[in-house]
Amino acid sequence: MLYTKAPLIYSRAGIILRCISSLLSVTAFITFQVKIEKHAYATTDIAITYLLFAAAVFLEFYAFLCLVLSDWTMIWLIGKGGNALTSAIYSQLRKLTGSKRWSRSISQYNLKSSSFESEPYRCLKFLGIDEMMRQMHVNRKYLNEELQGLIFEHLRGKAWKI
Structure with missing residues (x-):
């Protein structure tokens, strides 16, 4: 905990900031899609903008998956009264993603x-x-x-x- 960002990421403020960041990315994409007159710009510029928006949304989704499938989430679930069923579901999700706990x-x-x-x-x-x-x-x-x-x-x- 001392050398990680875990105390901030797994706090209420961290989760709220993550949601705000995701919502702002999606809002910017929708705003670009609806409000911006694309015929005033070069096709290359528009393609790069769409590529950047797609990368931003993909990174937000990937960060969410990493957050949900992390060991800290499992510890939090157990601390909140998670039972054996919760642990089994969580371990099956980790197996589906193929993440190893240790490479030996x-x-x-x-x-x-x-x-x-x-x-x-x-x-x-x-x-x-x-x-x-x-x-x-x-x-x-x-x-x-x-x-x-x-x-x-x-x-x-x-x-x-x-």
Whole structure:
């Protein structure tokens, strides 16, 4: 919760803002469709505008699906008195979307190869490409059961101390 936007997104204000954003996107599209005289503009401009409206509506719909199918929604449902039926329906929805909870892999940073690399140019930092170059030294490795158990026990011990 500390490093995420979850407290804002899952609050009453966050849900209201999400609804307002969606309604404004749809309202702008309808206004463009009805009120704007399209013959005064180039066909290319109109096509780009429709493409941007379609992308905005698609992104709003995708954000809504991510919100509804998130783990936070499941936690909220259980906290509001959800029963086993609610959990079963929710887990079936997650299976239909094909979202995995964990890929059974872990990121591994190659310190040796990154330390021999020279400092990126200042213009790359300005464009944000330096972060992409840093990610080139990260590999995904399969996490076997033994290492998974070791990490879990270590975290359980830390939690017990706290």
